[in-house]
Amino acid sequence: MINIKKCALVMVCFACFLQACVAPENNSVKSAQPLNSQALYQADRLNGHKMMPIGDEHWLGNSENFGVFLLDKQGEKRLEHSGNFEALDVRPLNNTTVESSHKWLVSSIEKELGQLQVFSLSHTPLLTSQDREEETTEQPWSIETLMDIRLTETVINNVCLYQSPATQDIYAFLLTAQNQVEQRLIYLAENAKAVNYLIRQFPAPPESSACAVDDVKGLLYISEEMTGIWQYSVDAEKELSRQAVALVEPFGQLSGEIKDIFVLQDGSLLVALPDISQVQHYQLEQKGKQAFWQQTAYQLEGRKNESISALQVAGEAVKLVYYDDENPGYYTAPTDIVLQPTKSVPSDLKSVKSSDETTPVKRYGDAADDPAIWVNAQKPEHSLILATDKSYGLYVYNLAGEEVQSIASGRINNIDVSYQVEINGQIFDFAAASNRTNNSISLYKINAEGKVSDLAEISTGLPDVYGLCNYYSSLNKQHYVFINDESGLYQQYQINFSNGQVESQLVREFKVNSQPEGCVADSASQTLYLGEEDYGIWSISAEPDGGDALQPFYRVDNKVLFDDVEGLSIYHGAEKYLIASSQGNDSYVVFSLEDKKVVTRFKITADPQKGVDGASETDGLAVTSANLGGQYAQGLLVVQDGRNVMPVQPQNFKLVAWQNIQQLISSN
Incomplete structure (x- = not known):
């Protein structure tokens, strides 16, 4: 890890690093692969923010006017919780059996109340083949507020979650208006209950816009809106340090504002760049003893992608989902992204x-x-x-x-x-x-x-x-x-x-x-x-x-x-x-x-x-x-x-x- 103290020094120090890590032929808009988008959900006065996959067939989104809502794969609304929401992340709750229910922990920021709201999203599957075949009006989804977190001396700008593979406990990383990161434990899996324990605070990059966590590798990524993306450890006991993953031009391939980031199943990163209507994919490749972040750009013609996430279904192409602020709506786009095989190495x-x-x-x-x-x-x-x-x-x-x-x-x-x-x-x-x-x-x-x-x-x-x-x-x-x-x-x-x-x-x-x-x-x-x-x-x-x-x-x-x-x-x-x-x-x-x-x-x-x-x-x-x-x-x-x-x-x-x-x- 590399400790960084001054932004100007960062640009000089990492210029050579990033030019070596990322293929130069992927350095322009012309090389970006075009993607065809389809509308998933549109509505007047939507003012949406982010959408996250729930299982293989549903999406959870939020909006300043429509609150937090659930869509099926046809874009039909299945559930709605009213409020003025922005920022969104989810993690599965594994404390119940698959036969009885599916549950997810949801975090989103309620703007008017100025607080992080933590929900439990539950799905009770239809149990019989007859139930599944019949057109039923019964609602198998429900959402319950578990906890509100309000910071007394600052405002929460964004949130991302981390779920410990060892304990299944869930932590929230809060990006605050004072350029601080607060790491809080918000769910104890052993007791199946929401909690609010402050673990640590540390400085965030100036103008931090978004964050995302690789649960498997224990890595936190924070995007600095006009500078680049930084990598931290989620382990509060490790030395606080950060490493550059990608920087803006001319030191890297990023251009314009970095609005959002998302971690795919193999640990690779999606980056939303609305100023140039691009999604960039950063995948870590191993060459000998060195690891390199390889960049691929995807062009979303006429779309201003303010957020980014993806649905990953085994055997199928990775499908992007994003919010377009100029053509208000959530959109999906299939990609040719090939996820690298991942394997967990058991530790004693x-x-x-x-x-x-x-x-x-x-x-x-x-x-x-x-x-x-x-x-x-x-x-x-x-x-x-x-x-x-x-x-x-x-x-x-x-x-x-x-x-x-x-x-x-x-x-x-x-x-x-x-x-x-x-x-x-x-x-x-x-x-x-x-x-x-x-x-x-x-x-x-x-x-x-x-x-x-x-x-x-x-x-x-x-x-x-x-x-x-x-x-x-x-x-x-x-x-x-x-x-x-x-x-x-x-x-x-x-x-x-x-x-x-x-x-x-x-x-x-x-x-x-x-x-x-x-x-x-x-x-x-x-x-x-x-x-x-x-x-x-x-x-x-x-x-x-x-x-x-x-x-x-x-x-x-x-x-x-x-x-x-x-x-x-x-x-x-x-x-x-x-x-x-x-x-x-x-x-x-x-x-x-x-x-x-x-x-x-x-x-x-x-x-x-x-x-x-x-x-x-x-x-x-x-x-x-x-x-x-x-x-x-x-x-x-x-x-x-x-x-x-x-x-x-x-x-x-x-x-x-x-x-x-x-x-x-x-x-x-």
């Missing part, structure tokens, strides 16, 4: 919802990094999350995600917790963190009530410390801290509390070839697992005399595990699992430590009903199998969220009940 990447989240850190930017879970041995439900802020220090949260304490320690990066040490008869737990301000190890004391305080600072001599993890040796009963440097060097320090003070000793060094970060030590097997960001995961003995022989555990393949490899943590349950954050595709990989096999892969997605977004671009994570009570009775996973949206805020940490992850593992 599953999803779990965030259970809760912490309050954000105080500063924007790349601040939050790594969490650790302190288990309160006496009152597990009062356990804590210790989390680092690279611009400030340490935050302490309770299991509801509320901040209960903070310590300004400097740029601490990674953190880990160890248990049961003693100084002068006082028993407590401690946390260790890599401190990039001082290139040191910061130690914190945690008392039985969960109060955290500064304990000691251990100098490392490393020029640029980074990742860190703790280790308790079940063999010699000693505590250790592993810390690494951006160069790949690891140091192992023994931490001694027996002489009435904190003492440290460097006991070992070893190295990986490039930048590491996350690591985790397993006391039971005396094994250290460490991540080399671009390479993968290694294992090595965690004992001070363990040498420097690294064993490959799992390499980055950008199919299962994507670079960067960031956080690592171990779940100690009936089975032992290693969890890794696969930052490159915003996911998490769970390995069995018994046989090193992948047992599940998942993303952390939003739970809009709780007002909690998902997690993406995760750095550090931590997991525990301890029974923390309530929804965390089987344990808890905490991850850093690199893009905190819904609403956009500084970074924070997401909590996920382990029972939900265990269900994914058990379902494999």
Whole structure:
């Protein structure tokens, strides 16, 4: 994806791109193929806007004077809902069986009321052959208003829908008069109900005229009326960026105002250009390792096509439908468009919802990094999350995600917790963190009530410390801290509390070839697992005399595990699992430590009903199998969220009940 900041820069940057992507012989009106149009529906004072296919034989249209109405393939009106409407999109509702009814979710803008109206359009088929043969006056169609959405500080100019292939939930993208895009969840398929949850807002191109979504590929297209068409991701957790698909002349083949766009079944695009009476078709073609948008133009003689959509029936030609403002009416035109074969590639990447989240850190930017879970041995439900802020220090949260304490320690990066040490008869737990301000190890004391305080600072001599993890040796009963440097060097320090003070000793060094970060030590097997960001995961003995022989555990393949490899943590349950954050595709990989096999892969997605977004671009994570009570009775996973949206805020940490992850593992 290409981030664009200035329109003038866009034109220069993409001129070469588009000339390479689109065949130059299709660059003029003369090359456009003529199409013969037929009137589908005409009426006085129609003032229509858009029409969308409903199944294979019906069309749903709207009008400023006739509201929302349904036509059969002969152009006969079957249903009408009064109002002053513009903009239109539909998606099927799959929560009912085909035998009982067909349903669609409809969205359209009621201009006089200044709001988006969401409808349920239902069709009850005739059940018997006798019913179908007889001329019946019974109306099998109905429309019901589900919800109205009104924005208090702006006006909705256009709308398009996205239906998640995984969940069947439906989202609306609203283009507003303030050049903003609002993404809202408007239908929960699991509960078969209309909802209104704001997911995110982001800037729209100036003069945005229309939008359309490719549900299969998860791509949003927005037309900038006098400039071109832009492509975005529908995934709110992905980095906000856009890519040019087509631009106006002389940098592309578009001419005049871009009034409307429509996505065909194969992901190709139809573009309405009323100033030159054209419909242009953009289809992505693969040539070797490069993909190109190939353009074909169709001429609609004497027609000013203000909108565009298409009916796609298997085995038949793609039929366009458009509204002509100069010859008021909806018209159809057959084309020779050949849809490319599409196939869905099944993915084993599953999803779990965030259970809760912490309050954000105080500063924007790349601040939050790594969490650790302190288990309160006496009152597990009062356990804590210790989390680092690279611009400030340490935050302490309770299991509801509320901040209960903070310590300004400097740029601490990674953190880990160890248990049961003693100084002068006082028993407590401690946390260790890599401190990039001082290139040191910061130690914190945690008392039985969960109060955290500064304990000691251990100098490392490393020029640029980074990742860190703790280790308790079940063999010699000693505590250790592993810390690494951006160069790949690891140091192992023994931490001694027996002489009435904190003492440290460097006991070992070893190295990986490039930048590491996350690591985790397993006391039971005396094994250290460490991540080399671009390479993968290694294992090595965690004992001070363990040498420097690294064993490959799992390499980055950008199919299962994507670079960067960031956080690592171990779940100690009936089975032992290693969890890794696969930052490159915003996911998490769970390995069995018994046989090193992948047992599940998942993303952390939003739970809009709780007002909690998902997690993406995760750095550090931590997991525990301890029974923390309530929804965390089987344990808890905490991850850093690199893009905190819904609403956009500084970074924070997401909590996920382990029972939900265990269900994914058990379902494999």
